[in-house]
Amino acid sequence: MVTNTAKISIGEKIHARDLNVWFGDNHVIKNVTVGLKPNAVTAVMGPSGCGKTTFIRAINRLNEIIEGSRTTGEIYIDGRNIYSEETDVFRLRRQVGMVFQKPNPFPKSIFDNIAFGPRLHKIADGDALQEIVESSLKEAALWDEVKDRLKDSAFDLSGGQQQRLCIARALAVNPDIILMDEPCSALDPAATAKIETLMRKLTEKYSVIIVTHNMQQAARVSDFTMFLYLGELIEYGNTKSVFENPKSEMTEKYITGEFG
Amino acid sequence: MNMKLLKERVYFQAFRITTASVVFFLLVMIWTFISNGIGVISWTFLTDIPRQGMTAGGIFPAIVGTILLTLGSIAIALPVGVASAIYLVEYAREGRFVRIINSAITNLAGVPSIIYGLFGFGLFVTFLNFGTSILSGSLTLFLLTLPIVISASREALLSVPKSFREGALALGATKWQTVRHNVLPNGLPGILTGTILAVARAAGETAPIILTATFFFRPTLPQSIMDGTMALATHIYYMATQHPNISQVRPLVYGTILVLLGIVLSLNFVAIIIRTRHRRRKKW
Numbered sequence: 155m156v157t158n159t160a161k162i163s164i165g166e167k168i169h170a171r172d173l174n175v176w177f178g179d180n181h182v183i184k185n186v187t188v189g190l191k192p193n194a195v196t197a198v199m200g201p202s203g204c205g206k207t208t209f210i211r212a213i214n215r216l217n218e219i220i221e222g223s224r225t226t227g228e229i230y231i232d233g234r235n236i237y238s239e240e241t242d243v244f245r246l247r248r249q250v251g252m253v254f255q256k257p258n259p260f261p262k263s264i265f266d267n268i269a270f271g272p273r274l275h276k277i278a279d280g281d282a283l284q285e286i287v288e289s290s291l292k293e294a295a296l297w298d299e300v301k302d303r304l305k306d307s308a309f310d311l312s313g314g315q316q317q318r319l320c321i322a323r324a325l326a327v328n329p330d331i332i333l334m335d336e337p338c339s340a341l342d343p344a345a346t347a348k349i350e351t352l353m354r355k356l357t358e359k360y361s362v363i364i365v366t367h368n369m370q371q372a373a374r375v376s377d378f379t380m381f382l383y384l385g386e387l388i389e390y391g392n393t394k395s396v397f398e399n400p401k402s403e404m405t406e407k408y409i410t411g412e413f414g
Numbered sequence: 415m416n417m418k419l420l421k422e423r424v425y426f427q428a429f430r431i432t433t434a435s436v437v438f439f440l441l442v443m444i445w446t447f448i449s450n451g452i453g454v455i456s457w458t459f460l461t462d463i464p465r466q467g468m469t470a471g472g473i474f475p476a477i478v479g480t481i482l483l484t485l486g487s488i489a490i491a492l493p494v495g496v497a498s499a500i501y502l503v504e505y506a507r508e509g510r511f512v513r514i515i516n517s518a519i520t521n522l523a524g525v526p527s528i529i530y531g532l533f534g535f536g537l538f539v540t541f542l543n544f545g546t547s548i549l550s551g552s553l554t555l556f557l558l559t560l561p562i563v564i565s566a567s568r569e570a571l572l573s574v575p576k577s578f579r580e581g582a583l584a585l586g587a588t589k590w591q592t593v594r595h596n597v598l599p600n601g602l603p604g605i606l607t608g609t610i611l612a613v614a615r616a617a618g619e620t621a622p623i624i625l626t627a628t629f630f631f632r633p634t635l636p637q638s639i640m641d642g643t644m645a646l647a648t649h650i651y652y653m654a655t656q657h658p659n660i661s662q663v664r665p666l667v668y669g670t671i672l673v674l675l676g677i678v679l680s681l682n683f684v685a686i687i688i689r690t691r692h693r694r695r696k697k698w
Contacts, residue, residue: 219583221507248586258577261600271585274595320581327585 167192167331167361168213172227175208175217182208184385185227190378195353195362197376197393199369201413205385206365207255210333213363214250215243231331248275251324252333256340257316259308259323264300267308267319271327286326293359294322295352314345318352332356334364338371350375369409373397381405447675451668459669463633468653469662473670478635479548479643480677483623484616486552486639487559492609494556495563499605502564503571504593523561530558531625539626546642551627558622559612566608570601603692607685614681618674620647630656646674 166189175183182205190196198206208217215236217223228235236246248271259267268287272278278286287304291297296318300311308319317337324332334353338346353375356362366372372379372393379396381389381404389396389405400406407413458472465471506512534554544550574597582592628648636643653667654660 214584216580216584219580244586244588246586247584252584254577254580254584256577258575258581260578260581260596270582270595274582274585274587274591323581323585 165191167231168363169230170209170212170227171230173209173212173229174226175205175212176224177208177217177220178222182385183212186382186385186387188380188387188390190361190363192361193357193359194377195357195364195375196378196380197372198363198365198380198382199367199372199408200382200388201408202367203384204382206367206382207335209380209382210252210335210363210365213331213333214247214252216247216252218243248327249329250331250333251327251329253317253320253324253335253337255336257313257320259311259316259319262308263305264308264311264319265304268323268326270323275327277327290322290326291319293325293356294318295348295355296322312345314341314348317341317345317349321349321352321356329360331361331363334362336365336367338366338368346371369397381408383408444675447668447671450665451670451672454665454669455672460673464631467659468631468657469659469666473644473646473649473666473673475633475635476644476646476649476670477673479628479645480617480647480674482548482636482639482643483551483555483627483645484613486548487555487616488563488609488613490552490556491559491563491612495560495609496567496605498560498564499567499571500593500598503568504589504597519561519564522557523565527558527619528621530554531622533557534622535625545640546627546629547640548627548636548643549639551623551643551645552639554622554626555616555619558619559616562612562615563605563609566611567601567605570604570608571597573604574600603688607689607692610681610685610688614678614685617681618647618678620651624648624651646670646677650674 168190169188170190171187173183173186174181186209198209200206211217212225213229213231213236215225217225225237228237230236231246231249235241260270262270265287268290269283272283272286288297288301291300296315299315300306300319303310308316311319317340321332321337338349341349350371353362353364357377364372364376376393378391379389379393380387381396381400381402383404389400389402391401396405397409400409460472460477461474462472463475464473502512502515506515531554534550534557538544538550538553539546544553578596578600579592582596583589587595623645627642628645629642630652632642632644650667650670653663653670657663
């Protein structure tokens with residue numbers, strides 16, 4: 155049953171209802187219903203293969219590029235079902251930016267990486283484009299490190315800088331949700347700390363959803379935590395209570411390191 | 415134990431000699447052509463038309479013919495081949511249709527060139543009535559080079575990391591925008607390399623153009639694509655087998671071989687340069 159009159163609580167940015175995702179016969183996300191808050195970091199946690207990545211990729215409909223994928227249920231962003239017929243998926247992906255597990259700068263200059271989205275969507279050129287590049291890099295806390303070498307290849311940056319570049323690239327098309335898929339898994343502790351600080355700062359303007367299998371990271375940076383296990387939502391709540399007072403035995407076992 | 419070691423040594427030495435023989439034969443071949451042909455190479459030889467019953471003068475019309483035929487074929491094979499590769503890699507879904515196309519490409523690449531020649535003769539020269547012409551020859555060579563261009567382009571596109579595609583799609587790019595801005599530019603060196611190898615192949619082919627495009631003797635330069643022409647590869651064949659005075663023109667044959675070999679080898683060399691430069695630059 156698909157209706158467009160879902161009851162969505164006030165103060166939810168994203169609301170998934172009865173979300174199911176299959177890859178071929180593999181049922182990866184099972185009946186997940188959850189409401190995520192704006193201007194907060196929500197951590198999606200769980201053991202490998204539990205569907206964390208698939209869940210966030212459902213929010214920008216990136217699962218669709220994989221052959222044999224199928225999604226049912228609804229996801230509402232600001233009350234609008236992104237799985238309805240009239241959704242413009244390309245517009246959706248501008249609104250919902252994404253940062254990947256491994257930094258994936260394009261083989262272009264630093265400037266051209268950031269300018270890629272704005273140019274693509276003809277948002278700006280000339281001085282206005284310069285301004286977008288500068289403000290995006292500033293928001294991603296990278297401007298001071300690269301302002302004198304915007305013409306250099308993005309590959310010349312360190313891993314942590316590349317990841318912040320990718321964040322800036324996502325910000326340049328003016329999203330309001332940022333998905334991050336284990337953004338620090340390829341980074342050293344210092345670079346990780348920078349990204350985590352940045353995530354906190356981003357909540358001033360954006361809703362951040364981060365996939366992590368690092369529990370300390372979830373505890374450090376997130377306001378809310380979702381715990382997924384084998385595609386099912388086991389527990390969801392504010393991070394403090396999920397960690398200190400888990401309602402589900404499974405969550406407790408996971409947090410205390412009994413499995414993972 | 416010692417016996418085993420000895421046996422191994424003997425085998426490896428044997429393999430080594432076999433390997434070295436490849437170099438030996440190549441060197442002997444090149445030496446033969448150079449020592450016999452270098453004497454006739456001159457500015458006149460490269461820029462003059464054949465004279466005195468093709469026993470003197472140059473091979474200019476054949477050089478022009480080979481260039482026109484090759485450029486003609488690649489001008490069609492490049493866009494068609496790249497478009498096919500884009501379709502196969504970026505758009506087509508795995509399935510029977512794609513498998514059939516892939517095996518067709520593989521088989522097409524294995525068809526003997528004389529059969530392309532006969533096919534081109536039947537289709538372009540007679541049925542479509544293009545006659546013995548540069549057009550017929552280019553179209554025939556296009557069929558022959560197409561599988562090479564498709565395979566090379568497909569490999570080049572497949573080597574572009576998935577993360578470039580995902581990155582662009584996640585920014586709201588359409589599939590075509592992704593291909594256009596983030597995949598093609600990064601596959602281009604590979605596509606170019608493959609295309610140059612296809613050009614080299616086309617330049618050296620003989621059977622397909624004997625039947626569709628070339629004449630034994632046509633000293634005037636072609637005025638349109640509907641004209642027939644001379645070409646280096648066929649010129650070598652005609653001079654070595656059909657000329658009434660074979661021993662007298664033998665040095666000219668060697669000279670022509672040198673020119674053709676020079677063209678083909680330098681094309682291969684350019685391909686190698688593009689490839690190594692690209693490998694050095696790419697960091698993914």
